[in-house]
Amino acid sequence: MVDTTASATAAGPGLEAEETAALRESVRRVCADLWPDATHAAHGDLAALWLAAGRQGWTGLGAPELFPAALAVQEELGRLAAPFPATDVALVADVVETLGEVGLSAGIAAATVRPVIAHATLEAPGGVVARHVEAASAATHLLVVDEAGGRLGWFALEGAEVSELPGLPVPAWSAIRPAGGPAWTVPLAEHPSLLRLRRLGLAARAAAAVGRTHELALEHAKRREQFGRPIGAFQAVSHRLVDTEIGLTAARELLAHALELRAAGDTAWQLAAEVYIEFAAERLPGLQFGAHHTLAATGYFEESEGPWLFRRVHADLAALSAVGRDAGVGEHLIDRxxxxxxxxxxxxxxxxxxxxxxxxxxxxxxxxxxxxxxxxxxxxxxxxxxxxxxxxxxxxxxxxxxxxxxxxxxxxxxxxxxxxGNILMGINSIAPVAIRVGSPALRELVLNEVRKGDLSIALGYSEPGAGSDLASLRTRADRVDGGWLVNGQKMWGTCFPDSRWVLLAARTDPDATPPQAGITLFLVDADAPGITASPHTSLAGDVSATTFWDDVFVPDDRVVGEVGAGWAALTEALAAERVLIGAxxxxxxxxxxxxxxxxxxxxxxxxxxxxxxxxxxxxxxxxxxxxxxxxxxxxxxxxxxxxxxxxxxxxxxxxxxxxxxxxxxxxxxxxxxxxxxxxxxxxxxxxxxxxxxxxxxxxxxxxxxxxxxxxxxxxxxxxxxxxxxx
Missing domain, CATH: 1.20.140.10 (Butyryl-CoA Dehydrogenase, subunit A, domain 3)
Incomplete structure (x- = not known):
């Protein structure tokens, strides 16, 4: 299985990849006792978790180059539906460090000062009221982001009025009315990356929670049986899970790219981050729903992790949507x-x-x-x-x-x-197969022709009864003196009229078990006697052909690889072709x-x-x-x-x-x-x-x-x- 446990977070210059991996493992180890899985969202001790974070150093990641490490912590906790705001703590620590508040910085690192971020108006007539505040039950301080006023304000929560707001987020969000005014304010413009990085942290935690739900769905699909077989064997279920796998893999790659650019000091990281955030906002809800559809009732009731991960994902995405941004991806591209x-x-x-x-x-x-x-x-x-x-x-x-x-x-x-034309098929797909499995003579023949830069090679794979399922092919190659006689029919031979060679897959052992064990690859001259072609023009204008093979002789030196071992070489060629198509x-x-x-x-x-x-x-x-x-x-x-x-x-x-x-x-x-x-x-x-x-x-x-x-x-x-x- 492709790793869905966490994003491929770039370590950046502040932390090596091995150290990041060790950090993730320390989060898992500590949480095994304090918050072992997502069901603990209902009753977990967030204050104890925060103090443990201080002891482990998770709260000392305020330096900008250590943000990827804070993000790694946030992702691991997202898999547990734990709302410890690791990236928010890192962002607040950076603000405090910039101000030179040494005591506060030390307190944040030791977790005796536990700040949370909220969005509110600092100059509200009735005083500051911050809503949608996460982890307020364990917090000691509040950093208010006044986006409209362009200011950041710092409040101690001693004597503050804190009211829980029951709803989908668990632990519940809160409304906070501080007892007095801010201890200090600073211009938001002095921290231009704060909002974007906060949104990045919310998106990454939501993605991690979806990833954990997907893991549960995969396990369930392999274990749960209906109609005599695992539900994962049903194509509708497996394809839904595959689409989630693809979506989560893409999300990890997009996040890693944004962090890589940021670590390199490339300003393009900002747009890369917006791409990742918009991808997460658009795709994660559907991926989470898909995982729940696979889990069905198993993931619907609260003794399972599913409902708590569901709450985590949608809470983070709602919070994400409320944080301001200067422009969306479309505006960046069209207007800027x-x-x-x-x-x-x-x-x-x-x-x-x-x-x-x-x-x-x-x-x-x-x-x-x-x-x-x-x-x-x-x-x-x-x-x-x-x-x-x-x-x-x-x-x-x-x-x-x-x-x-x-x-x-x-x-x-x-x-x-x-x-x-079609020469890249020979360069990128056929030549590597010849290099890996071809005889020295065949390898030299193929490479010499490919190097001329004008060789088009058609593929002789598909048949009337064997398209994508090549293990079902029926075209036969029977051994004769000095070679093989091929009989059968092939379809959709792309560029066959322009090709000098055909890479042919034929069955050389009809009794082989499994059936793919009896397949051999041959390199055949397209004008060999016994081949007749019926051309077809595609919707795109390219010409392919159905070919009929009647006692076509192929000499032994045109066998690609070992007899009966064509499936492995064919699989490699198809992988190369798929990447080529993907390019x-x-x-x-x-x-x-x-x-x-x-x-x-x-x-x-x-x-x-x-x-x-x-x-x-x-x-x-x-x-x-x-x-x-x-x-x-x-x-x-x-x-x-x-x-x-x-x-x-x-x-x-x-x-x-x-x-x-x-x-x-x-x-x-x-x-x-x-x-x-x-x-x-x-x-x-x-x-x-x-x-x-x-x-x-x-x-x-x-x-x-x-x-x-x-x-x-x-x-x-x-x-x-x-x-x-x-």
Whole structure:
């Protein structure tokens, strides 16, 4: 299972990753006695927990560089529905430290001073009244944020009137009327990150609570049986859990990115944080509901953790919605013209990205690229600059580039989207398989042809009765002298008319158990005698073919890997193909930037009825785009590091391809009929990119296994579904 216990919080310069992990473990250990699970929200001793936090040093994290550590504490406590406000304490400590209040700083660190943050008006006629105050029962001091007045005010709670406000939050929120005026006030402007970081802390705690509920739902789905099998074996249940897994993984990656940028001193962290916060606000309620739907009655009654986690999530999201922000993601992009934050992988990766974009600049303003069209000059750029196989190992004649540079290269190439045809399938999918499992002679043959930069390879996987379920394929390969005779039918051979080779999956042992054990891969000449093709033109304009194989001879030296071991090589090739398909997220990024530029520079291009919701819609798409990019990055990292991408690849493909559908449909919805004309038509909104992207988006979801199949793969990795037996 992908880790859902806490976000991948970056340690930052103040705390190493190992120290952050140890901090998380200390929270779990201490809470095992004081607040062992979420059911203790009803009666847990928050004051005792706060004092333990002081002894453990969780209240001494006020330095800005230690904020990620406070966030880690907050997340661990979110899993327990414990309202100790770790990030608020850190933010207050930073304010106090800035003022030079040494005694207060020491008291906060020792937990003898226990501050909470609330939002209220400092100059209210009847005196300050702060509502929605969390953890008031254990607090000694109050920092009031007066957003309208632009001030922070500090109050001692001795003699204050504190009234509980029963409702969904448990422990209950309170209303506080301090006994007197503030001991001091400071301008809010002196702490410009305070509100954003407070919102980040609330979102992260809510996400952690959803993560714990998801863990409970996964356990329940494996254990609870209905109709003779675990409920997790039912596709509706497993897909709901997979969507939650994807959402929580994306949330962790987005948070880690924001913290990484902040630690690097990059001001883009502010927009990255807003992306994460908007993602959390939009997605977490549905993910929490989904987990409860799986838990059903088991998670509905208060002896279980579910109800208390539910309260935690929705309390934090309500508090989050009440904290002010200077602008939403859509406003940042349209009104302030800020670019979406990039993943900075260092000087070398930046150089690679710039070089790729510069090299392919002549094609960026041309018509949309397709698999069936190419420009030999564009292919020559890839070949002549030595960019074919940059991620292959050096000993195989590849570039041996570090992962960060490979990621930058892949992203920049997908963003530029030059007219290369179908050659990337050979470079990124087939060549790595040949390197890993091919014989020396086959490996040399494949790499020599791929290096020429003009080799298109078709895939011979799908059949009438075996699409995404390749273990069911029936095409036979029977051994004869010197090789094999292939008989059968293959469907949807992408770019078959333009391809010189076909990577064919055929059954060489019909009696093998399990059935995938009898599959072998072959590299076949597309013009071999006995192959006939019936071409099909897709919605996107690309040409595929149904092929019929009648006693097609394939020599022994064209077997890819071991006989009967094709399934493992095929799985690796499919993972690479899925990440390659997922990399299309950068083409979506380019389309999104085109949309933002268009609606910003020409507001009249937006349909009048859609103008009021424009910024919210742009923000929504931007958040989905950044989440998809984060998952694709995760998939490429897993693939290029040699660790495999069994879960990461399908998650990346799901997110990226479903985003492309949403992005192009939303763009056309905003721009109206003018967005439906193709490139070259006078007045075509976006130069035809959105209508082309919409047509092509279907193929993205289908290719390499449909979204439903990808969800089944993730479900299997989560232990929800077993491979079917035949």
């Amino acid at each position: 013209r800020l670019p979406l934050p990039q993943h900075d992988r260092g000087p070398s990766a930046r150089r690679v990205r710039d070089e790729v974009l510069e090299a392919f600049a002549p094609w960026t303003s041309g018509p949309p690229s397709h698999l069936h069209t190419w420009d030999d000059a564009a292919r020559a750029v890839l070949r002549d600059r030595g960019w074919i196989g940059v991620g292959w190992p050096r000993e195989a004649g590849g570039g041996g580039w570090p992962v960060g540079d490979v990621l930058a290269f892949s992203e920049a190439l997908a963003y530029a989207n030059p007219p290369l 299309s997220v950068m083409r979506a990024h380019r389309a999104f930037e085109r949309l933002v530029d268009l609606v910003s520079s020409d507001p009249a291009s937006v349909l009048p009825a859609r103008r009021p919701e424009l910024r919210r819609e742009i923000g929504r798409i931007a958040v989905r785009l950044q989440a998809a990019r984060a998952l694709v990055n995760r998939g490429v990292r897993a693939l290029t590091s040699g660790e495999g991408a069994r879960v990461e690849a399908p998650m990346a493909k799901i997110a990226a391809t479903e985003l492309a559908e949403d992005l192009n449909a939303a763009a056309i919805g905003l721009l109206g009929p003018d967005a439906l004309y193709e490139w070259g038509v006078d007045g075509a909104a976006g130069d035809g990119s959105f209508e082309d992207g919409l047509r092509a988006s279907i193929m993205g979801v289908i290719a390499g296994g449909t979204g439903d199949i990808q969800r089944n793969l993730v479900a299997r990795a989560l232990g929800l579904q077993e491979r079917s037996r035949r």
